[in-house]
Amino acid sequence: MSPYVPVAIYLCVALAAALLFTVLPGLVARRKPNPQKLEAYECGVEPTSAVSGRFPVRFYLIAMLFVIFDVEAASFYPWAVQMHALRVFGLLEMIVFIIVLAIGYAYVWKKGGFQWR
Amino acid sequence: MIPFWAVVLIKSALLLFVVVTTFAYAMLVERKVLGWMQLRPGPNRVGPWGLMQPAADAAKLILKEDLTPKTADPLIYRLAPFISLLTAFSVYAVIPFGASADQGTWAIGNPNAGILFVLAIASIGIYGISLGGWASGSKYPLLGSVRATAQMISYELAMSLSFVGVLILAGTTSLDGIVNAQARWWFVLPQFVGCVIYVITAVAETNRAPFDLVEAETELVAGFHTEYSGLRFGLFFIAEYVNMLTVSCIATLLFFGGWNAPFGLAMVPGVVWFVLKVACFMFFYMWLRATLPRLRYDRLMAFGWKVLLPVATLNLVVTAIIVAYKG
Numbered sequence: 360m361s362p363y364v365p366v367a368i369y370l371c372v373a374l375a376a377a378l379l380f381t382v383l384p385g386l387v388a389r390r391k392p393n394p395q396k397l398e399a400y401e402c403g404v405e406p407t408s409a410v411s412g413r414f415p416v417r418f419y420l421i422a423m424l425f426v427i428f429d430v431e432a433a434s435f436y437p438w439a440v441q442m443h444a445l446r447v448f449g450l451l452e453m454i455v456f457i458i459v460l461a462i463g464y465a466y467v468w469k470k471g472g473f474q475w476r
Numbered sequence: 477m478i479p480f481w482a483v484v485l486i487k488s489a490l491l492l493f494v495v496v497t498t499f500a501y502a503m504l505v506e507r508k509v510l511g512w513m514q515l516r517p518g519p520n521r522v523g524p525w526g527l528m529q530p531a532a533d534a535a536k537l538i539l540k541e542d543l544t545p546k547t548a549d550p551l552i553y554r555l556a557p558f559i560s561l562l563t564a565f566s567v568y569a570v571i572p573f574g575a576s577a578d579q580g581t582w583a584i585g586n587p588n589a590g591i592l593f594v595l596a597i598a599s600i601g602i603y604g605i606s607l608g609g610w611a612s613g614s615k616y617p618l619l620g621s622v623r624a625t626a627q628m629i630s631y632e633l634a635m636s637l638s639f640v641g642v643l644i645l646a647g648t649t650s651l652d653g654i655v656n657a658q659a660r661w662w663f664v665l666p667q668f669v670g671c672v673i674y675v676i677t678a679v680a681e682t683n684r685a686p687f688d689l690v691e692a693e694t695e696l697v698a699g700f701h702t703e704y705s706g707l708r709f710g711l712f713f714i715a716e717y718v719n720m721l722t723v724s725c726i727a728t729l730l731f732f733g734g735w736n737a738p739f740g741l742a743m744v745p746g747v748v749w750f751v752l753k754v755a756c757f758m759f760f761y762m763w764l765r766a767t768l769p770r771l772r773y774d775r776l777m778a779f780g781w782k783v784l785l786p787v788a789t790l791n792l793v794v795t796a797i798i799v800a801y802k803g
Contacts, residue, residue, distance in 0.1 A: 365484045366569040366585035366593075372488040373565035376496075380714075381558040384542040384707040397546040399614035400702050410547065410615055418622045421777070425629040428785070432636040435792065436592065439643035442799050450800040457789060464786075473781040475774035 420472060431460055488584055491568055499717040500530035506762045513766040540706035547613030548703065556611060557704065557711035560604025564718040566597045571725050572652045574735040574747030581652040582747065590651035591643070594726060595636055598681070602628050604715065605683075605690070609700030620699030623773065624690040628681055630780040635677035637788035641670040641795040642730050655734030662733040669791040671731040673784055675760075678723035680780070682716060684761060686768035689776060724757035 399406050434456075442449055467473065504519065504526060511518025519526035544550055570590045572583035580586075587593060602625055609621020643649060645666060646657040657663075664671045680687040691699035701712050728734060732753050735746030771779075 360480075362585045362587040364481075364585070365488075366587065368481060368484045369488040369491070369569040369584045370566055372485065372492060373562060373569075376492050377558055377562040377565060377711075380561060380707065380711055381554065383538060387538050388540060388542040388706050390541060392543070396541075396543055399545045399547045399612070400697065401615065402697075406547075406615075410613055410618055414619065414622045418626050421626045421630060424781075425633060428633050429629075429636070432633060432640075435637070435640045436643065436649065439640045439792070439796075440647055440649055442644045442796060443647050445800075447800045450796050453796060454793065457793065468782070473778060475777045 417475065424467065424472060427463070428460075484584065491584060492565060495565065495568055495718060495721065496714070498721060499714055500534070502717055502721065502758055503533075503713075504529050505758075506765075509759065509762045510766050513763075534710075537707050537710040542706045542708060543703075545613055545703050549611040549613065552607050552611035553703075554708070556604050556608030557708050557715070558604075559607065560601060560715035561711045561718075563597050563601040563604065564715040564722065567594055567722045570594060570651060571722070572655070572729070572734070573750055574745065575652060575655075576746075583652070586650065586652055588648070588650045588653075591639060591649045591654070591730075594651075594722075595639075598719075598722070599632065601715070601719065602632075604712070605700050608704070608712070612700075612703040614703050616697045616702045617700050620690055620696045620702065623696075624683060624700055627687065627689060627776060627780075628683070630777060631677040631680035631687075631784070634673055634780060634784035634788045635681060637785070637792060638670045638673040638677065639730065640788075640792040641667045644792065644795050644799055651729050651734075655729055655736065658733040658736055662731065662736070662738075664731040667731060667791075667795070669787065670795075671727075673788050673791070674727060674731065677780075677784065678727060679761070679764065680776075682719045682723055684716075684720065685765035686770050687776060688770060689773050720758065720761055721754070724754045724761070727757055728753040 399410070401407065435453075438445070438449060438453055445452075507529075508518040508526070519529045522528040522532045544553055569584050570587060570593045572581045572586060572590075574582040576582070605628070606621045606625040609617040609619075609624070612618070642654060642663050645663060646654040648654060648657070654663075679685075683690045690696075691701070696702070701709055704712065728750060733749075734753075735750040737744060737746065737749050
């Protein structure tokens with residue numbers, strides 16, 4: 360039998376437990392809303408402006424860099440598991456791969472991609 | 477004869493119960509430890525030695541008013557803590573706690589891709605935090621959640637690279653295979669650099685001090701969960717502690733020999749050693765929180781990208797060179 364069958368059963372139990380915790384406040388907690396309580400919190404004063412949803416573009420840059428480098432990290436995994444069989448051949452292959460990546464990494468560093476201003 | 481699925485169902489429910497109870501008492505122990513380190517008694521009113529404090533906290537959180545700000549997106553606002561909690565629970569499907577000759581590995585499921593499963597599920601946890609802050613429709617939570625997302629994805633990189641050294645040495649991604657590979661040497665010795673990187677990134681991934689920029693109260697009130705109240709806040713809180721427990725388990729499995737006994741003390745069962753090692757890690761977490769001040773955000777990001785990432789890559793290259801020529 361696949362080892363993922365018990366995992367799936369466990370996930371169902373975890374789902375049920377998390378769902379229980381999520382609906383519980385709707386059933387048990389008392390509710391006495393008033394307009395002040397329902398305001399978004401802003402240090403006790405009325406919100407001065409609506410949330411525009413704007414935030415520094417740096418965060419997007421970090422997210423893009425993450426995608427690139429995370430794919431790299433994922434491609435290390437199958438190689439790492441086979442390292443005992445691949446030996447020097449695997450090592451050289453991976454060093455070439457890392458050099459290519461290092462060029463990109465150095466470029467981002469030089470361009471100030473990791474600089475948080 | 478009890479059918480197979482019923483056995484797994486009962487085991488799963490028991491495991492979840494143990495995880496939630498461990499969370500409750502880890503929280504109490506943390507408050508006690510922080511209290512002692514700051515020369516005060518910590519919680520000591522509810523029950524003897526404060527032992528009923530978790531129950532009191534739970535009752536209070538459940539009965540508190542459940543507020544949804546009128547600017548919030550109601551569905552996603554309620555979904556976010558659920559995602560956080562579900563992913564925090566899910567990881568335990570593959571974590572082995574011990575092994576015995578007649579029963580094999582003690583785990584709910586023991587797939588070959590154990591460590592990949594852990595990484596995949598843990599990454600989903602970020603959605604809970606980023607969606608929660610975004611859906612609150614409020615400024616501080618929004619800022620807190622974009623910060624949290626950037627921090628967690630940056631440190632996740634170095635974390636997944638710090639595992640690679642262990643995988644090279646163990647030659648497998650299954651968690652019990654990695655533990656069995658440590659029967660002679662715990663991987664903390666040959667992979668010391670990887671272990672240090674893992675511990676640092678683990679603290680950052682779980683948003684704990686000194687990397688708790690996500691809820692830096694001096695800047696962001698309470699970060700992404702500013703608008704949450706009652707049990708919905710509680711869910712994020714449970715998820716944070718369960719994640720602490722998870723990364724402690726992973727550290728024990730990957731670097732500290734899992735249930736292998738130290739110094740040949742094999743008469744004590746393996747699961748006891750496992751729990752002891754995890755407990756040491758949890759204590760280390762609390763100690764960090766009592767000792768270190770919070771980092772500045774630009775330094776945190778620079779540290780992740782300019783120090784941890786290259787060092788982790790260098791570590792795996794050195795490990796690969798040694799294995800290629802000596803292993």
